[in-house]
Amino acid sequence: MRLGQNGIGGEDGIAELQEALSENDTLEELYLEQNNLENLGAGVLANFLVNNTTLRVLDLSKNNIGSLGLEQFSERMASNQGLRTLFLAKN
Numbered sequence: 001m002r003l004g005q006n007g008i009g010g011e012d013g014i015a016e017l018q019e020a021l022s023e024n025d026t027l028e029e030l031y032l033e034q035n036n037l038e039n040l041g042a043g044v045l046a047n048f049l050v051n052n053t054t055l056r057v058l059d060l061s062k063n064n065i066g067s068l069g070l071e072q073f074s075e076r077m078a079s080n081q082g083l084r085t086l087f088l089a090k091n
Contacts, residue, residue, distance in 0.1 A: 001027060001030055001031070003030070003032050003035070004035065005035065009036030009037050010036070011040070017041070018044045021048045027054060027055055028054055028055060028056045029057040030058050033059045033063070037065065038063065038064045038065060039072070042063070042070065042072060043069060043072050043073075045060070046076035047076065050079055055082055056083060056085065058086050061087045061088065062089070065091040070088070
């Protein structure tokens with residue numbers, strides 16, 4: 001699913017993204033580049049990936065994710081066995 005440059009960032013957009021992801025168990029590719037997700041969005045996605053086994057590609061490029069968000073993400077990713085490609089450029 002390609003959702004790049006859609007203004008998803010901010011609490012409302014991230015809450016909607018979180019709800020949509022919690023109901024999905026078939027998504028294999030998710031492109032979210034340039035959505036200003038920041039640390040909050042990275043945390044939501046990290047929580048989603050803890051138990052997700054279907055997502056193979058995730059693009060979080062250009063989302064203003066700081067070191068805190070990346071740290072949370074990396075900690076939770078340790079248990080994920082499905083993700084094969086992760087884009088984090090220009091954060």
